[in-house]
Amino acid sequence: AQTVTQSQPEMSVQEAETVTLSCTYDTSESDYYLFWYKQPPSRQMILVIRQEAYKQQNATENRFSVNFQKAAKSFSLKISDSQLGDAAMYFCAHWVTQGGSEKLVFGKGTKLTVNP
Amino acid sequence: DTGVSQDPRHKITKRGQNVTFRCDPISEHNRLYWYRQTLGQGPEFLTYFQNEAQLEKSRLLSDRFSAERPKGSFSTLEIQRTEQGDSAMYLCASSLWIGSGNTIYFGEGSWLTVV
Numbered sequence: 695a696q697t698v699t700q701s702q703p704e705m706s707v708q709e710a711e712t713v714t715l716s717c718t719y720d721t722s723e724s725d726y727y728l729f730w731y732k733q734p735p736s737r738q739m740i741l742v743i744r745q746e747a748y749k750q751q752n753a754t755e756n757r758f759s760v761n762f763q764k765a766a767k768s769f770s771l772k773i774s775d776s777q778l779g780d781a782a783m784y785f786c787a788h789w790v791t792q793g794g795s796e797k798l799v800f801g802k803g804t805k806l807t808v809n810p
Numbered sequence: 811d812t813g814v815s816q817d818p819r820h821k822i823t824k825r826g827q828n829v830t831f832r833c834d835p836i837s838e839h840n841r842l843y844w845y846r847q848t849l850g851q852g853p854e855f856l857t858y859f860q861n862e863a864q865l866e867k868s869r870l871l872s873d874r875f876s877a878e879r880p881k882g883s884f885s886t887l888e889i890q891r892t893e894q895g896d897s898a899m900y901l902c903a904s905s906l907w908i909g910s911g912n913t914i915y916f917g918e919g920s921w922l923t924v925v
Contacts, residue, residue: 698852727911737899739853739916746911785852789911795866796907797843798914800852 698788700801707776708809714761715771715804717786723747727789728769729798730760734782742784745769773806781808812836814917816902822923823892830888831920835904842885843914844877845901846870853901859885860907892924 697720707713719728730742745753745762752760757777761770773780786801815834823829835842841860845853856875857867861882871877874892879885889896899921905914 729913731916736918738918739901739903741913741915744911744913787852797855797858797866798853799855802850802852 698786698799698801700784700786700804702804703802704805704807706807706809707773709776709778711776712772712774713776713806715773715784715786715806717769717771717801719767719769719786719788721767721788721790723791726791728760728762729787729789730758730769730771731785731787731800732780732782733785733803734779739785743771776808778808778810781806814902814904814915816900816917816920818920819918820921820923822925825894825924826891828888828890829892829922830886831900831902831922833885833887833902833904833917835884835902836906836915839904839906839915840882841905841907841912841914842879843903843905844885844887845903847899847901847919848897856887856900889922892922894924897922897924 699718726747728745731739732742733739743755757774759772783803785803787798790799817832843858844856847853856871857877859879874890877887899919901919903914903916905912
C-alpha cells in the first residue's frame with residue numbers, strides 16, 4: 695500500500711524564522727511525483743510546491759523549498775522567513791499510479807502556527 | 811478561470827436523508843476527483859472521472875454513495891440514507907490530465923453534518 699507519513703502533528707515557528715516540516719512516503723515506483731499542499735483556515739487546499747522524483751534538483755518556490763532524499767523516501771518542506779499568513783495545515787502528498795489508477799495520497803497533515 | 815466551485819458549502823441533514831453535492835471544475839479540465847476529509851485527517855480519495863467516465867472508486871465509497879459526471883463537465887456526489895459517520899468535508903478537485911503527476915486544484919469543500 696502506498697502511504698504518506700507526517701510525523702509532526704503540530705509545529706510552531708517565530709515570524710521571520712525558518713521551519714522544516716517532515717514527510718516520508720512508501721512507494722515501489724522509480725518515477726513519481728510529490729507535493730506539498732497548504733490548507734489555511736478557509737479550508738481551500740493550495741499547492742505549495744511540486745517535485746518530480748527523476749529530478750535530482752530540489753524544487754524551490756520563493757520562500758518554500760524541499761529537501762528530497764529519494765533513497766530515504768523523505769520529502770521535507772522548508773519555509774524560510776516565516777510569515778503570519780503561512781499559518782495553516784500542511785499536507786504532504788504522493789501521486790500514485792497503480793493498476794491504471796492515478797490519484798493523490800495524502801498524509802495526515804502538520805498544523806503550523808506562526809508566532810508574531 | 812474561476813477555480814473549482816462546490817455547492818452547497820454547508821449542509822446539515824438528519825440521519826437517513828439523502829444529500830447531493832455539486833462540483834463545477836475549472837473549465838476544460840478533463841479530470842475530476844472527489845475526496846473526503848474529516849477533522850484532523852488528510853483528504854481520502856473517493857473517486858475520479860476522466861471526462862464522463864468514472865475510472866476508479868475507493869472502497870470507502872459504499873453503495874450509499876454515487877457520483878456522476880454526465881457531460882464531462884460538472885459532477886454530483888449523492889449520499890443516500892446518510893449516517894452520522896458520513897459527517898465530513900467533501901472536497902472536489904480537477905486537473906487537466908496530460909500525463910502523470912499533473913497538479914490538481916481543489917475547491918473549498920462542502921461540509922456535511924449529519925444529526
